[in-house]
Amino acid sequence: xxxHSSDPDYNRTVDDFDSGKHLRHARAEAEKRGLDKMLxxxxxxxxxxxDNFGPILQYIDDPNLRQIALNTFSYKGPAAMLxxxxxxxxMGGRVMRYQMRKGEKVEAPGLSREVAQTLRWMxxxxxxxxxxxxxPMLFLGLHPQPEIEANLARAYNRWICENVLPSNDRLRxxxxxxxxxxxxxxxxxxxxxxxxxVVGFMVVSTRYKSVADNxxxxxxxxxxxxxxxxxxHASYHWNDQLISVANxxxxxxxxxFTVFNAVHCANWVINGLPERFPKLKVxxxxxxxxxxxxLMQRLDNDYRMRSSEAPALKHLPSDYMRQMxxxxxxxxxxxxxxxxxxxxxMINAETQLLYSSDYPHWDMDxxxxxxxxxxxxxxxxxxxxxxxAAKLFNIDVSARFPR
Amino acid sequence: xxxxxxxxxxxxxxxGERRIIVHGAREVGVLRAQGRLHAFSNHCPHQGGPVCEGxxxxxxxxxxxxxxxxxxxxxxxxxxxxxxxxxxxxxxxxTGRTAGDPRFALRRFxxxxxxxxxxxxxxxxx
Ligand code: FES
Numbered sequence: 001x002x003x004h005s006s007d008p009d010y011n012r013t014v015d016d017f018d019s020g021k022h023l024r025h026a027r028a029e030a031e032k033r034g035l036d037k038m039l040x041x042x043x044x045x046x047x048x049x050x051d052n053f054g055p056i057l058q059y060i061d062d063p064n065l066r067q068i069a070l071n072t073f074s075y076k077g078p079a080a081m082l083x084x085x086x087x088x089x090x091m092g093g094r095v096m097r098y099q100m101r102k103g104e105k106v107e108a109p110g111l112s113r114e115v116a117q118t119l120r121w122m123x124x125x126x127x128x129x130x131x132x133x134x135x136p137m138l139f140l141g142l143h144p145q146p147e148i149e150a151n152l153a154r155a156y157n158r159w160i161c162e163n164v165l166p167s168n169d170r171l172r173x174x175x176x177x178x179x180x181x182x183x184x185x186x187x188x189x190x191x192x193x194x195x196x197x198v199v200g201f202m203v204v205s206t207r208y209k210s211v212a213d214n215x216x217x218x219x220x221x222x223x224x225x226x227x228x229x230x231x232x233h234a235s236y237h238w239n240d241q242l243i244s245v246a247n248x249x250x251x252x253x254x255x256x257f258t259v260f261n262a263v264h265c266a267n268w269v270i271n272g273l274p275e276r277f278p279k280l281k282v283x284x285x286x287x288x289x290x291x292x293x294x295l296m297q298r299l300d301n302d303y304r305m306r307s308s309e310a311p312a313l314k315h316l317p318s319d320y321m322r323q324m325x326x327x328x329x330x331x332x333x334x335x336x337x338x339x340x341x342x343x344x345x346m347i348n349a350e351t352q353l354l355y356s357s358d359y360p361h362w363d364m365d366x367x368x369x370x371x372x373x374x375x376x377x378x379x380x381x382x383x384x385x386x387x388x389a390a391k392l393f394n395i396d397v398s399a400r401f402p403r
Numbered sequence: 404x405x406x407x408x409x410x411x412x413x414x415x416x417x418x419g420e421r422r423i424i425v426h427g428a429r430e431v432g433v434l435r436a437q438g439r440l441h442a443f444s445n446h447c448p449h450q451g452g453p454v455c456e457g458x459x460x461x462x463x464x465x466x467x468x469x470x471x472x473x474x475x476x477x478x479x480x481x482x483x484x485x486x487x488x489x490x491x492x493x494x495x496x497x498t499g500r501t502a503g504d505p506r507f508a509l510r511r512f513x514x515x516x517x518x519x520x521x522x523x524x525x526x527x528x529x
Contacts (some may be wrong), residue, residue, distance in 0.1 A: 006460045009419050025446060026451065093458060094491040094493075097488070364490070365450070366451075
């Protein structure tokens with residue numbers, strides 16, 4: 001693989017990518033801290049469903065859509081069905097694994113390339129269990145045809161449930177919900193709850209439908225009854241009217257990955273959904289942490305003046321937000337540790353925060369980013385790294401941690 | 404301190420050539436950039452990534468006119484950065500400092516060329 005630089009003198013060809021070697025320092029640092037002997041559950045990491053897109057398209061139910069998809073795929077690739085958008089996650093090849101991982105040689109007898117590659121990076125990061133999500137499908141909530149989202153969601157869910165999750169006990173997923181089609185959303189929960197490795201369901205946040213729409217209530221009720229969490233996974237939309245004002249990817253990402261979750265979370269709280277579904281477990285994924293205290297303060301301040309607009313609430317908005325779960329990455333660890341410490345206090349990190357790497361994406365966080373937060377107690381760090389997730393997702397870890 | 408063999412000088416003669424050596428728990432990258440040899444710890448101060456395995460690329464700068472208007476971006480051919488491949492932190496080859504936050508820098512080691520060989524001077528192995 002040739003990487004072009006600013007000057008041909010610095011062009012480089014790299015052919016022997018191995019994610020285990022690429023991440024060897026992660027393994028060494030984790031071992032130094034004893035994380036290899038500690039439960040680590042990664043609640044948000046990714047594979048590229050586009051690596052297996054041909055087989056996934058074969059799972060599409062609708063014969064008409066499948067016929068179109070297969071033929072368009074033959075010349076257009078995954079863009080046959082997925083929503084693409086501008087963006088330079090790899091920063092012009094600076095984050096080299098984007099280009100390299102596709103050609104990585106992975107040979108593991110009895111395992112698909114997909115599973116073997118995932119286990120390789122998990123071992124390097126000292127991750128015991130990983131909750132896998134797709135990547136380009138994270139923009140699918142914007143597709144103008146709800147039937148495409150619904151068909152692809154079921155196709156992907158069937159594919160991962162039949163080909164990935166049963167192959168190794170360390171793999172989990174919260175399956176994709178095609179939220180633009182509330183009926184299909186409900187049916188997917190009914191169909192896939194209880195399948196091996198399915199620990200919940202995931203809604204891509206980047207979409208223009210309120211989470212408080214009546215059409216979703218029966219799905220929330222079902223999830224609550226099943227005891228399965230619903231996760232809202234952030235992404236961005238550079239063509240969103242507001243975000244399109246940003247002329248650099250850094251801005252579109254920093255803001256875009258936060259605002260959709262912030263709006264959905266505000267709607268969730270202000271419409272009193274925590275009162276309607278008090279046992280439903282809700283997780284907000286990949287918006288970082290700094291937005292949570294911001295939203296808590298904004299909502300509490302406004303609510304005390306305008307409680308008539310949120311009459312379902314019996315507590316302050318922040319009290320409800322403190323009962324939800326959040327994933328760590330990308331944890332804002334910049335130059336003010338005090339801000340991070342206060343954030344952790346405000347969200348009850350000891351019981352509500354879940355480690356996530358977001359590997360292999362460019363802003364991934366290693367488990368050491370959590371372990372090195374010395375203002376947290378050791379138990380709090382253990383909880384964040386895995387113990388809270390094991391309880392939340394009811395993961396039996398005895399195979400790796402025999403009692 | 405000890406001088407650890409890196410490579411024959413001829414192997415590191417070309418601009419952009421590099422070698423990574425392992426010495427005890429330490430990894431050191433030796434690179435020829437801007438006409439001379441540099442040696443840096445291969446552990447990025449961000450999250451520990453193998454920084455010396457990353458891209459060498461000139462610093463990007465904005466083109467601003469005297470009236471403060473913006474006219475695109477270009478490479479500054481006088482400033483070369485080494486980029487950590489894990490998350491993209493960039494380090495100025497000349498100073499070792501991070502482009503995005505100069506409080507952080509790569510650890511630099513002395514490079515010695517002797518009798519056609521290249522050595523790096525390191526503290527005793529841990
Ligand atoms: S570890 Fe080097 S950029 Fe993050």
